[in-house]
Amino acid sequence: MKNEDLQNIINGLGENLEFTTEATEFLNVTVPKEQLHTICSQLKSNPELKFDYAFCISGMDWGKELGVIYHLHSTEFKHEITVKVTTEDRENPILDSVHDIWQTAEFHELEIYDFFGIKFNNHPKLRRLFLTPDWEGYPLRKDYVDEANMIIK
């Protein structure tokens, strides 16, 4: 399906969604964090969209905001979009977990929690995956400082 049609359908699913296609390959949808779970479940269940394959879930630190980027693909219609969700709270960022929609998110959200510190509601067992449980700080954030382990050029 073309990007314009996708945009029209998705626009009807929620409010305050922002769309853009410049400087990126896929249609980008920015979703407010309160609506994340409902929009994502509709993205999967809507018979014209059917985004059932989340092939890449990355955490991101935009400098002021933290967030998550979901790359979604539909195995039936073969179209793809990118969903972004941000939160401005850097002390205690909390987002909704989508592991009940795409079960691959369970592991990816563990990784995002480990590296960015974003907590997810309703996640079965949020724990540090790669780093040791007593590690302090969240390494992939831009303001992470660690003189012993980081080599800055």
Add this chain to the structure above:
Amino acid sequence: MNFLIMNIPLNIVSTVHDWIYSIMPETAASITVMVLIAVAYLALFAVAGLYLVLLERKVAAWFQLRLGPNRVGPLGLFQTIADALKLVSKELTSNDRIDKFLYNLAPYFVIVSTLIGISVFPFSKQFQAFDINIGLFFLIAVSSIGVIGILVGGWASNNKFALIGAMRSGLQTISYELSVGLSILTMVLLTGTLQLSEIVEVQRTGGWLILQGHIPAIIAFCIFMIAGTAETNRAPFDLVEAESELGAGFHTEYSGMKFAYFFLAEFINMFIIASIAVVLFFGGWLSPFGITDGITWFPEVLWFLIKVLVIIFLMMWFRWTFPRLRVDQLLTLEWKYLLPLNLANLMIMAIIIWMNWTI
């Protein structure tokens, strides 16, 4: 000429025997003779065990397109002596939470039962350490004691993996003993005697038992090989020591000489299974078609060893070719397939003997 030279060891043995009997009273002399024979067997089979290990490594290398050990000594012949020296000089590590008495006792169960089992085999007409009229029965009974060593070793190690490995090994050995016993029983129907030297005599006059018994004997041989491989915990039944699953099984916590006992016992067990197969099915120390019968002990021992080595090669071939079975598949094989087949085979053999259809 040759016969005289070959007679020398026999002469030495009888000379020593007479000398001991002449200088000591009856009981002391017989005890001394037994001790001497035990020491001789111990030395001989320790060395034999070492060379079987080397043979295994060379055969494995041959299957895997590489050379085996060939640096230590010509053709690598001193390799296992070097390994034995290393094992003897290793530090005996253990936890502080093991059950000390049982931990130290376990390897002895295994090695002692194995060495007792070796004593009944007839290597030649004159060379048999212990010829009793219930030879086979004694052999099976004694080799069952080895299981205790494995279970005790796994328990006393205070290690989850060792315990899992020991439990698996225990149930594997107990199940497959049934098949081993029944296939031996099938052949005993043909011979009519449990005494090992008599069994070889029956084959001198009538031909090898596997030919005398034709169909049921061949089936019994196949079942015996499968069950015998399982008894000694070798592949494809080596889930006990499946390295890729759970460490090293029941001997995870053993090192040095104690580990050497377990390891050596496995190879001597393989020798025992092969020897039983040779004595029961392939004529013991008799030569095919009687070509060298009548010459003294040397060709007889040689024929015995050649036949045993062929069967051992077959067992090694299994190990390096097949993947291993899962524990429930192992038990299914025994209880649902081999045991009924064995019982049916026993009936067939009984019918064939009754109707005089043996060759």
Add this chain to the structure above:
Amino acid sequence: MTDQEIKNKIKTEEYFVNMGPQHPAAHGVLRLLLTIDGEIIKNVEPDLGYIHRSIEKMCERDSYQQIVHLTDRMDYLSSNINNEAVCLAVEKALEIEVSDRVKVIRTIVSELTRIASHCLWWGVMGMDLGALTTYFYAFRDRELINDIFEETCGARLTMNYNAPGGLMYDIHPNFVKRTKDFIKHFKTKIPEYDRLLTGNVIFQKRTKGVGILTKEDAISYGVSGPVARGSGFASDVRKHHPYSAYDRVDFKEVLLTEGDTFARYQVRIMELWESISIIEQLIDNIPEGSVKEPTKAVIKLPKGEYYQRVEAARGELGVYINSTGAKNPYRVKFRSPGFSNLSVLNHIAKGSKIADLVATMASFDFVIPDIDR
């Protein structure tokens, strides 16, 4: 008493076992915390991070040419393919069109890498199940590929042959002949592999019906590669999003529907045949052309986000680069195939035995540096 009443009366306890980070003969430093009841597994919890080298953070500090060198250490068995992913992403962003010669050589080298990776997988799978000889047979053939690469790329494992804009250097004059000799030799070896392992009754009983993954679960868990194709999910990136020279060769996408360990095994063996066919179609007509397009010494990608996916030997490897126009990327994310494949292990392994877990893990073909990055 009924079965359930007997179960209630005999109390058994679950216990924890580590299939710890040090395994003899296993796939790398992966720690699995198993909760077992007797022989039945109740829960599998992977604990990663033993070889985590923070490649994504290092990429934020290095230049684009330097990132390529970090990628070989991720999935070291398909290192050429990882390099290709980053180079293609950079070329897509800079809108550089590489010559046909580069495309064809990149495809041939990727397929040789895939064959080498599958050879090692086959050897290790046999070894995990107890057939210890398969390892040696597989390495005999892998050594031949490593020798070809040593002559052309200079390395046997982490071959930095791709660079943004093309290749580092041209292929060695012996490359074509040696590759053709290897293909001829290898075609007689795959039937040998089949005789040794595929047709073996014990092997089939250990792998058929074990570790079943349905197609819906595969899609939901984000599984890709031969694991997904063994369950009927058509996810071959070479077919659906072709790159390099894959659009001009004719090959089948191998799909099986049973979803058990044996199906995943057969998918990889059939992929070996497909890779051989791709190389045969390309090796004789490598077009002439330049091997490297000129790029600036300091590469700066225009502001934006770029996603490139390639088919590594384990599945879909994705590279997501977010650039702000500086000479280092702002954020690089590697979507590693092993990470998503590992997430489905708990789901499949519940209720099976430990030996089945070993067989299933062998068929998934994990390389832990790929998961840990």
